[in-house]
Amino acid sequence: MTITRRDFLNGTALTIAAGLAPVQLLHAQQARTGATYPPALTGLRGNHPGTYTLAHSLAREGAKYPVVLAHEAFDLVVVGGGLSGLAAAWFYRRRFGANRRILILDNHDDFGGHAKRNEFTVRGQRLVTYGGSAEMPASAASDAAVRELLAGIGLDATRPPGTAPADPYAALGMGRAVFFDAEHFGRDQWVAGDPFGELIDARSGQQAGGPDAAALSRFLDSTPLPAADRAALARLAAGTTDYLPALSGAERAAALRAMRYASFLRDKAGIGLAGQRFLRSRSNDAYALDADGISVADAIAIGLPAGANMPAPAGNPRLGKSPASRLWFPDGNASLARLLVQSLIPGVASIARPADVVSATFDYSRLDRDGQPVRLRLNSTAIAVEPDGNITRVTYGFSGNLHRVEARHVVLAGYNMMIPYLLPSLPAQQKEVLHNEAKAPLVYTKVALDHWQAFAALRTRRIHAPAMAYTDLWLEPPAGRQPSDPAVLHMLYVPTVPDSGMPARDRFRAGRALLLGTPFDTLERDIRAQLDRMLGHKGFASKDVIRGITVNRWAHGYSYMPDSLAGENVAPDVAWPGLPGVGNISIANSDNAGSPSLAAAVGQGKGAVERLLA
Numbered sequence: 001m002t003i004t005r006r007d008f009l010n011g012t013a014l015t016i017a018a019g020l021a022p023v024q025l026l027h028a029q030q031a032r033t034g035a036t037y038p039p040a041l042t043g044l045r046g047n048h049p050g051t052y053t054l055a056h057s058l059a060r061e062g063a064k065y066p067v068v069l070a071h072e073a074f075d076l077v078v079v080g081g082g083l084s085g086l087a088a089a090w091f092y093r094r095r096f097g098a099n100r101r102i103l104i105l106d107n108h109d110d111f112g113g114h115a116k117r118n119e120f121t122v123r124g125q126r127l128v129t130y131g132g133s134a135e136m137p138a139s140a141a142s143d144a145a146v147r148e149l150l151a152g153i154g155l156d157a158t159r160p161p162g163t164a165p166a167d168p169y170a171a172l173g174m175g176r177a178v179f180f181d182a183e184h185f186g187r188d189q190w191v192a193g194d195p196f197g198e199l200i201d202a203r204s205g206q207q208a209g210g211p212d213a214a215a216l217s218r219f220l221d222s223t224p225l226p227a228a229d230r231a232a233l234a235r236l237a238a239g240t241t242d243y244l245p246a247l248s249g250a251e252r253a254a255a256l257r258a259m260r261y262a263s264f265l266r267d268k269a270g271i272g273l274a275g276q277r278f279l280r281s282r283s284n285d286a287y288a289l290d291a292d293g294i295s296v297a298d299a300i301a302i303g304l305p306a307g308a309n310m311p312a313p314a315g316n317p318r319l320g321k322s323p324a325s326r327l328w329f330p331d332g333n334a335s336l337a338r339l340l341v342q343s344l345i346p347g348v349a350s351i352a353r354p355a356d357v358v359s360a361t362f363d364y365s366r367l368d369r370d371g372q373p374v375r376l377r378l379n380s381t382a383i384a385v386e387p388d389g390n391i392t393r394v395t396y397g398f399s400g401n402l403h404r405v406e407a408r409h410v411v412l413a414g415y416n417m418m419i420p421y422l423l424p425s426l427p428a429q430q431k432e433v434l435h436n437e438a439k440a441p442l443v444y445t446k447v448a449l450d451h452w453q454a455f456a457a458l459r460t461r462r463i464h465a466p467a468m469a470y471t472d473l474w475l476e477p478p479a480g481r482q483p484s485d486p487a488v489l490h491m492l493y494v495p496t497v498p499d500s501g502m503p504a505r506d507r508f509r510a511g512r513a514l515l516l517g518t519p520f521d522t523l524e525r526d527i528r529a530q531l532d533r534m535l536g537h538k539g540f541a542s543k544d545v546i547r548g549i550t551v552n553r554w555a556h557g558y559s560y561m562p563d564s565l566a567g568e569n570v571a572p573d574v575a576w577p578g579l580p581g582v583g584n585i586s587i588a589n590s591d592n593a594g595s596p597s598l599a600a601a602v603g604q605g606k607g608a609v610e611r612l613l614a
């Protein structure tokens with residue numbers, strides 16, 4: 001499911017609710033409220049329908065909303081209930097005192113921003129998984145703000161809580177496999193093993209030792225790739241050929257930053273179209289960009305091979321999800337969001353030890369109660385932030401109406417690109433940088449399976465399907481040890497624009513338009529079709545095996561990272577774009593660090609609070 005120009009135009013048209021008056025938009029937003037326990041909802045989640053009704057009316061149509069009177073006052077209003085906004089509230093209490101009145105607004109029906117969880121119940125067993133931000137990045141252990149925050153909620157930033165459960169899939173000898181599809185490789189074909197995946201893991205330090213040459217050649221010989229591509233891929237994997245022999249030192253480093261990995265594979269490594277397709281989507285998970293969207297330096301950073309005399313893979317510290325990051329909780333960083341919310345609003349859950357957070361029951365009706373110092377208001381989209389001397393008025397849409405509150409301090413922890421619409425009085429220079437922001441779209445689909453017998457029959461727990469819509473699929477820890485037990489299947493889809501040479505920002509915008517314009521039925525149909533096609537020969541029939549589907553659609557996903565292909569400075573210590581805000585209004589969110597990671601979100605939350613005037 002890659003993007004054509006027609007898709008892009010269709011997607012754009014569908015997502016603009018043209019012609020609706022502001023009052024109708026408010027009511028359209030209201031339609032989605034009322035959920036009691038959002039993590040258990042299935043269907044289209046993540047940026048669920050209605051999330052952007054008001055935001056897009058401002059940004060795309062210039063909608064004008066009437067002025068309403070303020071009816072509440074707070075010390076701090078935080079726009080955005082993701083990890084950054086929650087961290088900002090936490091650091092604010094640390095700086096200004098626990099009795100401060102704080103209101104956190106978020107436009108979703110659940111808190112955590114990208115750090116959300118999904119739940120399914122299959123045959124009476126609860127399956128918990130992550131819907132977005134999942135792993136602890138390697139940079140967290142040495143990050144002062146993360147260490148302070150995690151210590152404050154009972155965690156040690158240098159090690160995960162608890163021990164990893166035994167792996168039932170490994171015990172059954174279930175490994176990796178690659179699925180080649182007929183449209184791109186001439187015929188549908190399964191090949192057991194994934195030596196390139198292992199090579200990447202070994203190069204990025206995830207596993208000791210890479211695939212041996214014999215296994216690699218057995219694998220390549222079983223693929224539908226042409227002989228010339230198999231030979232070129234074997235040479236690339238061997239790592240003994242210098243593909244840029246004329247360049248050394250600074251010249252080589254500059255070339256690696258300026259050259260697309262796809263071009264390198266084609267022009268330097270001599271890999272033909274089929275071989276390029278085989279390696280195309282290995283970077284989707286880390287960057288939400290395919291080989292044509294990343295530089296050779298970016299590819300090397302996550303362990304992709306580039307031959308001899310190249311820098312050693314060294315994780316890009318800006319990345320949150322990378323081969324070097326680790327899953328701490330089954331529901332990923334949603335557990336951190338839950339621990340933060342419980343620390344801010346103790347009545348919402350009873351959690352004796354941090355490790356209990358995953359199974360703790362959260363009472364969403366307690367998030368926003370009169371009398372408690374911190375209130376978290378969901379389904380609330382901020383549409384205006386107006387400084388007036390020492391106070392700032394924040395207007396938001398909630399439950400079909402406009403509301404206004406006053407605050408002494410405001411932290412904008414939503415998306416950078418939205419800020420100029422909320423706060424038009426911001427200095428023009430800051431607005432220009434913010435306008436330029438573009439988040440990467442990606443989808444985490446979670447499929448609750450009645451059983452994983454087809455996977456056991458294939459002796460496979462992880463599938464790479466290089467040219468299909470869902471490129472990476474893996475089984476998450478099952479409810480029991482038998483293939484007849486339920487489990488969740490994780491499926492990654494990144495809407496890419498292969499071989500287009502487009503700048504990352506344009507790719508992200510095109511991908512977002514496509515995602516927002518694709519209804520759930522289409523997504524569901526494609527998910528079932530892909531699974532039936534890949535697994536049908538082992539007895540998998542989606543109509544019998546699937547018990548639930550949650551499509552976590554992150555139309556505004558990863559924060560934009562500086563891109564050397566666009567001539568941007570990618571040095572890790574360069575703040576990007578790192579805007580301060582104005583007066584008593586500070587900017588947080590991982591966008592502000594140019595780093596789609598938990599560490600950036602927390603660091604920005606802390607920095608935003610420190611910048612507020614006392």
Ligand SMILES: Cc1cc2nc3c(=O)[nH]c(=O)nc-3n(C[C@H](O)[C@H](O)[C@H](O)COP(=O)(O)OP(=O)(O)OC[C@H]3O[C@@H](n4cnc5c(N)ncnc54)[C@H](O)[C@@H]3O)c2cc1C
Nearest residue numbers: 080082083084107113114133134135320382414590597598
């Ligand atoms: C699918 C996915 C997987 C990821 N995996 C990892 C990972 O494994 N490790 C890692 O470190 N990072 C990961 N990330 C990066 C992730 O972005 C960060 O970890 C972190 O969660 C970002 O937090 P944030 O608060 O800065 O932004 P967000 O999570 O985006 O939160 C901002 C919130 O503000 C809301 N908002 C925006 N505008 C408004 C408005 N006007 N009014 C009200 N609310 C508003 C947004 O809707 C959102 O809920 C992942 C991201 C995605 C999308």
